[in-house]
Amino acid sequence: MERIRYPAIHRTVSQTALGCMHFGQGDAPLPRARAALETALAVGIDFFDHADIYAGGRSESVFGQIMEELKLDRSALVLQSKCGIRFADDPAPGAPHRFDFSREHIIRSVEGSLQRLRTDYLDILLLHRPDFLMDPEEVASAFAHLRESGKVRAFGVSNQTPSQIALLRPYMASPLVANQVEFSLLKTSLLDTAMVSEGRFPTSGCAGDGTLDFHRIQGIHTQAWAPLAYGYLSGRTPGDPLPEPYRSAAERVTPMVLNLARAHGCAPETILLSWILRHPAGIQPIVGTRDPARIAASAAATSDLLSREDWYRLYLASRGRPLP
Numbered sequence: 303m304e305r306i307r308y309p310a311i312h313r314t315v316s317q318t319a320l321g322c323m324h325f326g327q328g329d330a331p332l333p334r335a336r337a338a339l340e341t342a343l344a345v346g347i348d349f350f351d352h353a354d355i356y357a358g359g360r361s362e363s364v365f366g367q368i369m370e371e372l373k374l375d376r377s378a379l380v381l382q383s384k385c386g387i388r389f390a391d392d393p394a395p396g397a398p399h400r401f402d403f404s405r406e407h408i409i410r411s412v413e414g415s416l417q418r419l420r421t422d423y424l425d426i427l428l429l430h431r432p433d434f435l436m437d438p439e440e441v442a443s444a445f446a447h448l449r450e451s452g453k454v455r456a457f458g459v460s461n462q463t464p465s466q467i468a469l470l471r472p473y474m475a476s477p478l479v480a481n482q483v484e485f486s487l488l489k490t491s492l493l494d495t496a497m498v499s500e501g502r503f504p505t506s507g508c509a510g511d512g513t514l515d516f517h518r519i520q521g522i523h524t525q526a527w528a529p530l531a532y533g534y535l536s537g538r539t540p541g542d543p544l545p546e547p548y549r550s551a552a553e554r555v556t557p558m559v560l561n562l563a564r565a566h567g568c569a570p571e572t573i574l575l576s577w578i579l580r581h582p583a584g585i586q587p588i589v590g591t592r593d594p595a596r597i598a599a600s601a602a603a604t605s606d607l608l609s610r611e612d613w614y615r616l617y618l619a620s621r622g623r624p625l626p
């Protein structure tokens with residue numbers, strides 16, 4: 303397992319992280335979540351991603367309960383959570399689904415996460431999705447309170463463009479440490495939108511031009527959510543057909559992933575994650591599987607498994623059109 307440095311929390315962490323979004327899902331989620339957490343620790347994963355909203359807070363609660371039952375050393379784990387998304391009817395019926403970076407909401411959200419996770423600090427707090435009504439000074443004031451009270455050690459963002467990060471940065475007392483964005487062989491917009499002179503083809507995606515380069519220049523970790531492409535490139539049959547262009551991309555990429563897995567004697571998840579690790583930005587995949595075999599296969603990925611030719615073959619298959 304490769305490790306990367308997070309200077310703001312004074313430690314290295316596993317490059318591959320476990321996303322705990324699904325930990326609270328289902329009628330009796332504990333055994334599945336416990337098996338996932340135990341497997342993750344056994345294969346060297348020590349970075350765990352949460353959010354206040356996952357399964358309505360239940361995912362954090364389940365994690366906190368398992369951490370206590372297994373008597374895990376809190377200081378050996380890196381716990382990251384997110385805040386800023388508010389679902390409809392919160393706090394009262396009729397409230398719309400929205401984003402909320404108000405001081406009050408950020409602080410209250412962290413206090414809820416700490417209680418559910420049964421810990422007195424978060425290593426990292428991310429702002430989940432950009433709030434169009436954000437006041438950077440108000441965010442800075444909330445962060446200062448959380449840091450000074452020892453409740454959060456470092457801060458970052460998720461799903462933000464370089465300009466949104468640049469807007470926030472001057473107000474921050476310490477550098478933002480990460481931006482978590484969707485990236486996989488099914489969702490390659492971080493690459494597509496960085497390509498100039500491709501006028502005939504519309505670009506798509508949330509990240510905007512140059513996000514990966516911006517992160518590298520600014521020393522911000524890129525965290526990739528949904529790096530396993532929800533299983534659709536490694537054998538999962540979708541209940542409903544995937545919408546285009548994802549259906550065609552999956553039809554082109556999946557056989558290549560399975561062939562490469564056979565050739566390398568590994569699982570398809572190892573190929574999917576190795577494709578991400580091959581990029582020089584040092585991307586940190588946040589895998590959301592609770593399946594022990596898939597967690598182990600994800601942890602087995604390395605940055606040098608795939609050749610330049612295979613990396614481009616897979617990217618080209620996902621794009622479905624030639625490079626300029």
Ligand SMILES: NC(=O)c1ccc[n+]([C@@H]2O[C@H](COP(=O)([O-])OP(=O)(O)OC[C@H]3O[C@@H](n4cnc5c(N)ncnc54)[C@H](OP(=O)(O)O)[C@@H]3O)[C@@H](O)[C@H]2O)c1
Pocket residue numbers: 320321322323324351352430460461482483526527528529530531532533534536537538539588589590591592593596
């Ligand atoms: N910042 C954000 O806005 C944001 C958004 C979404 C997610 N996230 C984070 O990213 C993490 C990962 O995201 P994700 O879980 O949506 O995506 P993912 O890691 O790409 O996919 C994991 C999901 O796909 C299923 N899966 C994988 N391979 C499969 C296969 N071969 N057959 C059947 N099912 C398969 C898993 O089920 P099994 O457990 O059965 O393997 C699990 O439900 C989350 O846990 C969360 O921490 C962040």
